[in-house]
Amino acid sequence: MSLQIEQLWIPDSLDGEDSHDFLAAVEVSRRVRQSIWGSDDLAYTPLEKLYELRDPYERQVLLVARLDGRIVGVADISLPLLGDVEVAEFTLDILPEAQGRGVGRGLIGAAEHFARAEGRRHLFVDTNHPAASLGDGVESLLPDSGPGFVPLSSRSVDFARRGGYVLERIEQFSSCALPLDTVLEGDLLAEAESANAGRYRLHHWRDRCPEQWLADVAALDSSAEDLTLAEAAEAGMPPEDWEDYDAEALRRAEEIAMAQGRRTVVTAVEHIESGALVGVTTISVLPQRQDVVFQDETHVHLGHRGNKLGLLLKISNMQQLQDLFPDVRVIYTWNALENRYLLTVNQQLGFHTAGVTGLWQKQLPDFRTPKVT
Structure with a gap:
């Protein structure tokens, strides 16, 4: 071998x-998601992945593993270029038939060697666990903070622990x-x-926020006093970025x-008395999979x-989504388990x-050379 x-x-x-090789790597990731979730709804198409790799605010690097010349594993490394520039995020996809052979x-x-060379010392990786693996009586591992658990018997959990990673939280x-x-x-x-x-009025738009609401939406996205930690986690916005998110950043996004x-399908709610937007929600529709949002x-x-x-x-x-994209058949979401309100709303829906x-x-040691004084 x-x-x-x-x-x-x-x-x-x-x-x-x-x-x-790029097409082969994307196919590996598709097959891994198929094996975990029972469908490839969460997999990028090749064109979508190519678009994602051109994000000017996040550098992405793909490492591939070959067994006897065939690509059987992919490590997707994301390096934010704004905010915490000491962070590196990894996504590992390994074909089921290649597991147990040192690929992971x-x-x-x-990936860790690459991140270290790029000056990144805060490393993040995720593990995914379908509902069928979370039944009663499953031996569990609890996170450092917040509710929830992952199954201790999971191969990916064992892999993360052996690699020195600590379970921070669950979504x-x-x-x-x-x-x-x-x-x-x-x-x-x-x-x-x-x-x-009758104290509120709804507004709808697609893709681009109307100029009159730009400041309000940016404020909703960035206000630390209005965001619980759970909501910030759902938005994917690290705390150090809250104060820097303004109208210009919204336009760039x-x-x-x-x-x-x-x-992007957007609905916002205006408080009629004050004339200010006080709430907003968005749904993303991928370019080649308009049945999955x-x-x-x-x-x-x-x-x-x-x-x-x-x-x-x-x-x-x-409702707006279904009117604009009648082919949509399923909507997916991730929520921090602390956000009981939105979880309850989702259950109602x-x-x-x-x-x-x-x-x-995982925290790498601080490898920067100390200043000589």
């Missing part, structure tokens, strides 16, 4: 002769079949509208999404909670737990 780890060349397009150890070792992964039942849809909308007693071919962040201003605005925003945005994701961290 010959194992070789190397950095993957990223082609300019999918049509050239140099795209063969080879890939994670090479719940949920799915909801679309279209929604029309009776349920009507009942939930009536419930939400009754709770806010919109431009990146559109350049990657993604569509992803619920992104949902924010409600702290002073306006308790009026079922989260429910109002989500049910209204799902018909979301079911598909599994959990364990988020693991």
